[in-house]
Amino acid sequence: MKKFLFVLTLFFAVSMVALAQSQVLTGTWSAGPGTAQYTLDKNEGDRSVVISVEFDTPFETKPDVMLGITMLDATSATNVRYKVEALSVSRDGMTIKISTWADTRIFGIQGYWLAHAEGM
Numbered sequence: 001m002k003k004f005l006f007v008l009t010l011f012f013a014v015s016m017v018a019l020a021q022s023q024v025l026t027g028t029w030s031a032g033p034g035t036a037q038y039t040l041d042k043n044e045g046d047r048s049v050v051i052s053v054e055f056d057t058p059f060e061t062k063p064d065v066m067l068g069i070t071m072l073d074a075t076s077a078t079n080v081r082y083k084v085e086a087l088s089v090s091r092d093g094m095t096i097k098i099s100t101w102a103d104t105r106i107f108g109i110q111g112y113w114l115a116h117a118e119g120m
Contacts, residue, residue, distance in 0.1 A: 021118060021119030022116065022117070022118055022119065023057075023059055023060065023063070023116070023117050023119060024114065024115070024116045025055055025056065025057065025059075025063075025114075025115045026112060026113065026114045026115070027053065027112065027113055028070075028110065028111065028112050028113070029051050029053060029096055029110065029111055029112070029113060030071075030108070030109065030110040030111075031049050031051055031098055031108070031109055031110075032073075032107065032108035032109070033107070033108075035049055035051070037049060037050075040082075040098065040100050040104075040105070040106040040107075040109070041105050041106055041107050042105075044102060044103045045101065045102070046099065046100075046101045047099065047100055047101070048097055048098060048099040048100075049097075049098050050087075050095050050096070050097050050098075051095065051096045051097075051098070052093065052094075052095050053093050053094050053095070053096060053113065054092060054093040055091075055092060055093050055115065058091045058092050059091045059092075059115070059117045060091070060117065060119055061091065061117045061118070061119075062089060062090060062091055062117065063089065063091075063115040063116055063117035064115070064116050064117065065086040065089050065094060065113060065114070065115050065116075066113065066114045066115075066116075067084050067085070067086055067096065067111055067112070067113050068111050068112050068113075068114075069084065069109065069110070069111045070110050070111050070112060071108065071109065071110040071111075072106065072108075072109050072110075073106070073107040073108040073109070074104065074105060074106045074107065075104075075105040075107070077105075078102070078103045078104055078105065079102070079103075079104060080104055080106075081100055081101055081102060081104045082098065082099065082100050082104065082106060082109065083097075083098070083099045083100075084096065084097070084098050084099075084109075084111065085097050085099075086113070089115075094113075094115075096113070
């Protein structure tokens with residue numbers, strides 16, 4: 001029984017150290033006609049807009065980033081085509097690129113980001 005408790009305690013301690021070294025930050029992003037150089041609601045063809053995100057606390061190492069969409073306002077007269085990607089991810093921040101193509105018209109788009117890195 002003592003051996004079991006020792007192993008359980010050791011496992012718990014190692015798990016807590018591993019979790020304590022992780023860093024996770026989250027935030028939201030949005031783009032619309034008020035965003036600089038926004039053209040997703042105009043014309044046809046390939047169009048994109050880039051948003052800069054600065055992390056509140058810099059990471060010790062380059063984080064992995066996950067993006068999600070929470071709102072999309074687009075015309076119903078055409079197919080809705082869009083792509084959202086994280087570019088230039090660094091310890092201090094990233095840029096988010098939102099793209100559309102063909103005759104899609106996007107009047108507004110919002111989402112969230114989650115950045116995660118394991119500590120050293």
